[in-house]
Amino acid sequence: MSLDASLKSGGGLSRHRNVLTRAERIAKLAENGEFDTEQDNPLGIRKVGNRKLVTGKSSKKKKEAE
Template identity: 45%
Template sequence: MAIDKSLKVKAGVTASRSVLTRVERITRLREMEKWGEESSPFGLPKVRVRKLQLKKKKKTKKEEDDK
């Protein structure tokens, strides 16, 4: 079955995920040099997921006067 067009999210997945797949966890552990080829893919240690937050721009005096 296809998803109705009205139910689809136009921007895609915009929220950051809190859970990584096994492959993503292994790649992150390799980057941190905590996982080797002889290690088992089961029982992997936890990997922190960094959430990005964009800072809001401060309004300048010109922008406040224009409004």
């Protein structure tokens, strides 16, 4: 009997996730200076966008320019 693709372990968490854990949100806000780990309450923090940046294909333009 085969194993369903959604149940296989491995690189499942290596893909991009839009939803961050609380610890990841705190780290991202602290990095931007919007959260003070000493004074601010970690409960009820605001949502943080986690966008995956996709760059355009510019390799042809670079090759033609050279």
